Amino acid sequence: MLSSALRLLKIVKTEHSIGVGSGLSFVTHWMIAGFFLLGAGLGLTAPARAVAQGQEKADARPPEKTADEWLQRMQSATSRRSYVGTFVVSSSGGLYSSRIWHVCDGTQQVERVESLTGIPRSTFRRNDDVITFQPLSRVVRVEKREASGLFPNLNQLDGASVAEFYSAKSIALDRTAGHEADVVQFVPKDKFRFGYLIWSERKTGLVIKAQTLDLNGHVIEQSAFSELILDVAVKADKLVQMMNHTEGYRVEKPEVIKTTAAAEGWQLKTAVSGFKPVSCFKRMPEGKLAGEGALQWIFSDGLASVSLFVENFDRQRHLQESLRSMGATQTLTRRLHDASGEWWLTVMGEVPTQTLLSFAQSLERKK
Numbered sequence: 104m105l106s107s108a109l110r111l112l113k114i115v116k117t118e119h120s121i122g123v124g125s126g127l128s129f130v131t132h133w134m135i136a137g138f139f140l141l142g143a144g145l146g147l148t149a150p151a152r153a154v155a156q157g158q159e160k161a162d163a164r165p166p167e168k169t170a171d172e173w174l175q176r177m178q179s180a181t182s183r184r185s186y187v188g189t190f191v192v193s194s195s196g197g198l199y200s201s202r203i204w205h206v207c208d209g210t211q212q213v214e215r216v217e218s219l220t221g222i223p224r225s226t227f228r229r230n231d232d233v234i235t236f237q238p239l240s241r242v243v244r245v246e247k248r249e250a251s252g253l254f255p256n257l258n259q260l261d262g263a264s265v266a267e268f269y270s271a272k273s274i275a276l277d278r279t280a281g282h283e284a285d286v287v288q289f290v291p292k293d294k295f296r297f298g299y300l301i302w303s304e305r306k307t308g309l310v311i312k313a314q315t316l317d318l319n320g321h322v323i324e325q326s327a328f329s330e331l332i333l334d335v336a337v338k339a340d341k342l343v344q345m346m347n348h349t350e351g352y353r354v355e356k357p358e359v360i361k362t363t364a365a366a367e368g369w370q371l372k373t374a375v376s377g378f379k380p381v382s383c384f385k386r387m388p389e390g391k392l393a394g395e396g397a398l399q400w401i402f403s404d405g406l407a408s409v410s411l412f413v414e415n416f417d418r419q420r421h422l423q424e425s426l427r428s429m430g431a432t433q434t435l436t437r438r439l440h441d442a443s444g445e446w447w448l449t450v451m452g453e454v455p456t457q458t459l460l461s462f463a464q465s466l467e468r469k470k
Contacts, residue, residue: 232245
């Protein structure tokens with residue numbers, strides 16, 4: 104999954120996962136942070152074997168690369184290529200599709216994502232500025248999303264190597280959406296991460312298809328371009344003009360304050376293996392008091408990401424603790440309390456359940 108693909112996957116799944124009484128009605132709006140490709144098991148999985156046996160061309164195999172080298176190539180392709188395509192997500196028995204226009208114009212990246220299934224919605228991104236149009240309600244939401252940059256965002260990890268936690272190897276050649284692709288398997292080195300098969304377009308490195316594998320090597324989620332045109336002539340200024348055309352819409356602009364977990368009174372007793380904090384925000388919905396916002400603390404290992412959302416406990420909304428799955432995304436909710444107050448914790452990520460439990464058990468108020 105490339106930058107656009109992963110953001111779209113998050114947007115689609117988030118909008119279909121909001122549950123009444125689950126404690127997610129506020130925080131799921133913000134689960135657009137981080138990018139994840141997860142690996143599982145040793146050796147070839149069943150889908151990997153099928154590709155390898157049916158598609159492999161031994162005499163055309165590329166030189167082996169490390170996990171970091173593969174990801175650097177994918178990141179470079181995302182930052183340099185313009186394209187238009189139809190993107191399809193298969194998750195939890197649902198099938199969702201959107202049309203994507205992605206433009207690189209010097210240092211500027213502009214993108215339009217138009218939903219083709221479900222509730223009509225158009226999302227525009229210009230670097231870190233994101234605007235979402237909801238035509239049925241005539242509402243447009245304006246946000247800053249620092250974490251919406253390139254996948255994989257290796258610069259966030261301060262020199263840490265993804266190869267510490269994943270091995271990677273090219274296992275086959277395949278063809279998808281009309282393009283030749285290297286099929287790369289990412290295998291985690293522990294049980295805190297899932298596994299991935301990633302189809303990387305041979306000439307550019309762009310990710311055009313991805314499968315997420317659980318700890319037993321079974322595909323639990325798949326996303327791919329069903330149609331993709333590379334280096335298409337799309338005008339960035341035209342997309343920006345569409346992005347700024349908010350006349351007739353009610354504009355919502357929630358406040359996002361960059362902060363640290365320590366400044367907000369939170370810490371982890373024990374670090375979760377391989378995951379480093381990459382950013383932290385206090386998110387304030389319009390019209391709410393200062394104490395009614397949610398803290399979002401984001402962690403990543405370079406592929407997988409986990410977000411911790413902490414907000415004040417509300418008896419009317421936060422009815423029951425839960426642990427739920429939607430495709431590769433796991434969501435855990437917990438009620439926290441000590442002498443200083445009560446809070447509601449939501450932990451979300453495309454990681455095994457035990458990883459979310461480790462974060463939930465380690466989070467505590469600073470003393």
